[in-house]
Amino acid sequence: MTPNEKRFALIAAGILVVASVTGYVGTRIALHHGPTLDSYGNEVGGSFRLMDSTTGTMTDQTFRGRWMMVLFGATHCAEDACTPALTSMSAALDKVDPGKRKAVIIFVSLDPDRDDAERLRLYGQSISPRVVAGTAAPGPLADLAKEYHTTVEKRPDPEWTYAMQMSPRFVVMDPETRYAGTVDATLSADAMTEALKKIMAPKD
Template sequence: MTPSEKRFALIGVAILAVAGAGSYMATRFAMHHGPTLSTYGNEVGGSFRLMDATTGTMTDQTFRGRWMLVLFGATHCAQDACEPALRNMSAALDKVDPGKRKAVIIFVSLDPDRDDADRLRQYGAAIGPRVVAGTAAPRSLEALTQEYHAKIEKVDDPEWQYTMRMSPRFVVMDPDTRYKGTVDANQSADEMAEHLATIMKPQD
């Protein structure tokens, strides 16, 4: 490689490094100083901005055109309740949306200190492709849980020091981000599917 070629290669590497750092800093800034949430006039639910499992950001607009089933919890979930709920909802959606194009499960971790991108990616992948996991800074999570009528509850745990309590219900948002109801997170897959079929039934 000639000196000129080496110089151009180094310049290219530097540009990529700066671009990558800029993207990372933009993501961190959005996590801590994101725009004010909007309910879109909903009684429950609305906009959100989360750090996803690839250290990028995702918003409600990322999934516009698809039903969203939103559940709050953590990978260290009180009574290990989150994984069964997510698996049951995944199985329910397989019945209601067999083509896997109409709906997605948004799992919001309330434990950003422990649930980084790698852990969220592994957790979601272990459950199935329908689960998209994300989190946010504590202040942003507080605003988001208020919007979705959920709570942030830390529970003492002898093994993990603490766990986060799962929200009792999935919040169902339609493809236009309109609130359509809730599904009990403790139901069986069959019960969830029956309830979802009613909620997601096309209106005449």
């Protein structure tokens, strides 16, 4: 290797290190930036700020104008319940929103220690383009779960040491971020479709 080639290799390596450190620090800052929650006068649900699966920050306002189906859980989900629930909701939305422009699934991971940005990206990608996954620091997550009337609960797991309990229902927020109802997360895709048709039907 010539001196110029060595110099180029060192510069390239240095750039990679700086980029990696910057990305890590940015993720940690986003993760620990505690949101100030606003219920917007809702009985259930309201504002949120999460580190999304691209290491950026997403809020409820990111999706304003679209229906949001909000589910809490983790990639290490108790009883492997999260993947079937998200898959069924995605299939249901494909029927009520075939153009894929009106609705999105917000999956909130309650396990920030294990669910980093890359893991969340791959997890959402494995289920559906509709699934947008994010997380936050433990304190803000507990506040957010309370806002959405669910809890943060760990369950012992023989394979993973522990797993996070999935919230029992999807909380449905309308395009104006108003609480519109809930859908049982254990329903079949067809049953979710019928529930969504009622919730999302135009109001007189």
